[in-house]
Amino acid sequence: MKELDINQAPSGTEVEYMEEDEDDESPNGGPAPRKKLRLTKEQSRLLEETFLQNHTLNPKEKETLALELKLKPRQVEVWFQNRRARSKMKQTEMECEYLKRWFGTLTEQNKKLQKEVEELRAIKVAAPPLQSRHPLPPSALTMCPRCERVTTTIHLDNGTHYHHHHLRS
C-alpha cells in the first residue's frame, strides 16, 4: 500500500493551514491530530480548470501540475479522485431527480388513460345496438391527431363517422 504522509506539505508552499503548528507530535508525546489542508483559491481554480479539460491525468501531467501548484503529486491525484467521485455523485443525484419527475408525469398520464378507458367502457355499455349492427374492428381504436387522445370511431348509417369525444364536446 502507498505509505505517504500527504498531510505534510512541501516547505514554502502557499497552502493554508488553519493554525500554525509544524510539530508531528502533540506536547504530551502522542500522535498529533490530523490537520486539514485547505487549497488556496488559485490552486482550486487551476485544478478545476484542468479537470474540465480532462478528468484524469497521466503521470507526467500530474507531476507538472503538482509542480505548478506547489503540491505533492499525491495531493493532486487525491484531488482528482475526489473530484471525479463527487461529480459522478452529483450527476447521479440529478438523474435521480429527473427520473422522479418523469415518474410523476407518467403517473399523471396513466391516470388520464385510465379515465379514458372508463369513458370508453361507458360508451360501449350505453350503445350496444349500434355496435351489434356495426361491430368495431380493433383498428377503430385510434389516437386522435387533434387532441392526442385515444378515440373510438363511430360509424353512422349515412356514411359519416365521429370520434366519441368530439361528439361530447
Added chain:
DNA sequence: GACGACTCTGTGATTACCTCA
C-alpha cells in the same frame, strides 16, 4: 449584539478492493 454549543456541509485524506497491462 455577542457568546458558546451544536449541527450541517464541503472537502482533503485514508483504506480496501478491483481492473488491467
Added chain:
DNA sequence: AGTGAGGTAATCACAGAGTCG
C-alpha cells in the same frame, strides 16, 4: 499466476458557516 499502478467506493476527520438559546 503474480505484481504494481491507477481506478472507484466508502469512510473518516477536520474547517468553516449557519442556527439557536
